[in-house]
Amino acid sequence: MKAACGRIAPQVTPRHSSEHRPSTAQGAALERFEKISRNSGVKRDVHDERWYETAFGRDYLTLYAHRSSAEARAQVVRILEWGFHGQLLDLGCGAGRHLAALEARGVFGVGVDLSRELLAAAPREVRPRLVRADLRRLPFRDASFDGALSLFSSFGYFDDAGDRRALHEAARVLRPAGQLLLDLADPGAVRAGLVPRSERQAGDLALVEERHLADGGRLVVKQVTVIERSGVRRSWQERLRLYEPQELLSMAALCGLSVRARHTTWGASGGSVAAPRQIWVLERES
């Protein structure tokens, strides 16, 4: 989810300049979409618990192109400075950009993700170390890793029990004193910067993003609609649970994780947007 990875990032300035103007076919499709949206209403509160099975498909890399290899390389510098070493697990590794950056520095991590499309898009060198699995059921023995990474809001996708389960799984596969990095959205910044609707061009796609808060402000819901030049349209939802520091730390304690450090940003070179983040370094109790 994700601001949301920064995924549902607070977008302070909606981008819709002339250089990003949709093509005529896209423009017409966009207008049709707006009409449908206005008249019948996009179903904004449909609760689709398994949204993550469709949201990370073929369009993801185009839409989040700014979440780049260069950004991953800069973040990996920080990750290593923060003491991560040895055998690492990237939880929700996507197309493996952090794994490739780690490998370039001589650290050979394993990646786990559910998305076939993203795993297939990973660089050749990291593919042998990718595993397709659900974050709530990791196919690894207890205490297999020195460290685990959950980057770009890859935590907060399930209901409360599911998120607890995912955190418990992350702790279970860590060796005693192993570290977990959780890179989460900053709830206050997301709420304050939430733009209800924006349009932009991403590669060949015209993109409409509609955002709202649900569950008393604890959940950010983003309805994404992409329109191809041909007018073909796809739509899906992204949902990200916003964790307040205290709730997260209570959950972590139940999983045997204590705080080693907290960072509030990746620093100037580590993030393509200067959004405040909630970056936790947690340590598995011995």
Ligand SMILES: C[S@@+](CC[C@H](N)C(=O)[O-])C[C@H]1O[C@@H](n2cnc3c(N)ncnc32)[C@H](O)[C@@H]1O
């Ligand atoms: C926002 S992306 C971040 C990807 C990657 N960490 C990065 O920074 O590029 C979240 C990732 O979590 C994965 N994911 C979502 N739900 C999952 C699940 N239930 N089990 C495993 N991976 C999941 C998605 O497929 C996606 O690759």
